[in-house]
Amino acid sequence: MTPASPNHVTLVGTLTADAGFYVTRTGRPKVTFRMAVARGTADRSADFFTIVCLSQRFVSLASVLAKGTLVTVTGRLQSRDVPGGRTVTEVRAEAVIIGRYSSPRTESEPREND
Numbered sequence: 001m002t003p004a005s006p007n008h009v010t011l012v013g014t015l016t017a018d019a020g021f022y023v024t025r026t027g028r029p030k031v032t033f034r035m036a037v038a039r040g041t042a043d044r045s046a047d048f049f050t051i052v053c054l055s056q057r058f059v060s061l062a063s064v065l066a067k068g069t070l071v072t073v074t075g076r077l078q079s080r081d082v083p084g085g086r087t088v089t090e091v092r093a094e095a096v097i098i099g100r101y102s103s104p105r106t107e108s109e110p111r112e113n114d
Contacts, residue, residue, distance in 0.1 A: 007076040011049060011093060013037035019065035024054075033059045033065055035073065051075070053093040061096060072097040 006009050019033040031053040036046040053061065065071070075093040082088055 005076065006083045008074070009077060010072065010074045011035065011037050011091065012072045013049075015044070015065055015069045016048065017065050017067050019062050021059065021062035028054060029056055029059045030054055031065075035061070035071060049090070050090045051093050051096075052078075052090045053096065057082065058093065058096065061098075065096075067070065070099040074098065 013035040014037050016034045019031055022030045022032070024030050033051050035051060036048055039045045039047060043092055072093060073093050074095045075091045077089055078092050079087050079089045
């Protein structure tokens with residue numbers, strides 16, 4: 001078994017806007033989206049991440065990743081300099097799993113088949 005990379009993240013959250021599809025200057029397909037990941041604290045705060053998918057296999061995601069979609073993303077963190085002297089940190093996706101959020105049901109709620 002190969003040891004895990006020290007630069008590996010897994011995030012579970014919801015999209016804050018529809019995904020965008022672009023073609024880079026070198027002709028490479030690029031799908032990007034922002035996601036909110038709950039911190040799990042009582043104040044319901046979240047952290048926001050930009051996800052970058054640079055592979056042909058992600059192209060079909062652009063049409064199905066809509067605001068509010070629950071996703072699990074695995075990848076690696078990468079920082080880059082942008083104009084204006086700023087540095088941005090993004091997640092370069094290696095895998096994206098699309099899920100559907102369903103809130104936990106309490107015992108008092110009826111089941112669909114009841």
